[in-house]
Amino acid sequence: MSENPQETPHSSQKILYVTIAVALLAIVVIWPLSMRGKGGAPATGDDSVELRIQPVARVTIKGEEPAAASGPKDGESIYKSVCSACHGSGALGAPKAGDKAAWTPRLAQGKTVLYASALNGKNSMPAKGGATSLSDAEVKSAVDYMIGLVK
Ligand code: HEC
Structure with missing residues (x-):
């Protein structure tokens, strides 16, 4: 009875505005504060914030990983990160790694030809x-790795 039908929507609108204002304030003020630990300033508990806001998952596209990041990679890891995309399953007609029948005629061409095809x-x-960022030596070591699987 005491409720004014016009007051209720009005005050709930007010509450909405206040809520939005607080949310904006939180984003504008608290977010930059939480980023401060990054620039070498003493990180006081900021790590936990960074942990919480980090992406849930990171996607790495095969063949596009920077090869130079951690020095030359060995043949096996290059095979696994790049070559296995096709040579693991035989996709596109690639000779399957470890498949002797598929590799024997290719081996007969000699290593030099295989290196050249891979490069x-x-x-x-x-x-x-x-993976054009791979060095020639890295590609050759991946060829050596695949050759080793059928020997
Ligand atoms: C996009 C798919 C794909 C990827 C990735 C791939 N290959 Fe191949 N590879 C092929 C196909 C298809 C062939 C068969 C080509 C043909 O003989 O027609 C082949 C053939 C080869 C051959 C035999 C060439 C010859 O002369 O008979 C070698 C050696 C080889 N690949 C090495 C590699 C190495 C090393 C990597 C990784 C650095 C790699 N491949 C990644 C598809 C791929």
């Missing part, structure tokens, strides 16, 4: 498996 590409096989 420069051959039909559906992209140069360096598409």
Whole structure:
């Protein structure tokens, strides 16, 4: 009875505005504060904030990882990160790693030819498996690794 039908929507609108204002304030003030630990300033508990706001998952596209980041990679890890995309399953007609029947005629061409195909590409096989950031030596070590699987 005492309720004024016009007051209720009005005051709930007020509450809404206050809520929005507080939320904006939280974003504008607290967010930059939480970022302060980054620039070398003493991090006082900021790490936990960074942990909470970090992405849930990171996507790495095969063949696009920077190879130079941690020095030369060995053949096995290059195979696993780049070459296995096709050579693991035989996609696009790639000779499957470890498949002797598929590799025997290729081995007969000699290592030099295999290296050249891996470096420069051959039909559906992209140069360096598409990972152009790999050095020649890294690509060759991946070839050596695959050759080792069928020996
Ligand atoms: C996008 C798919 C794909 C990726 C990635 C890929 N290959 Fe290949 N690879 C192929 C295909 C398809 C062939 C067969 C080409 C042909 O003979 O027509 C092949 C063939 C080869 C051959 C045999 C070439 C020859 O002369 O017979 C070698 C060696 C080789 N790949 C090495 C590698 C290495 C090393 C990597 C990783 C750095 C790699 N490949 C990544 C698809 C791929």
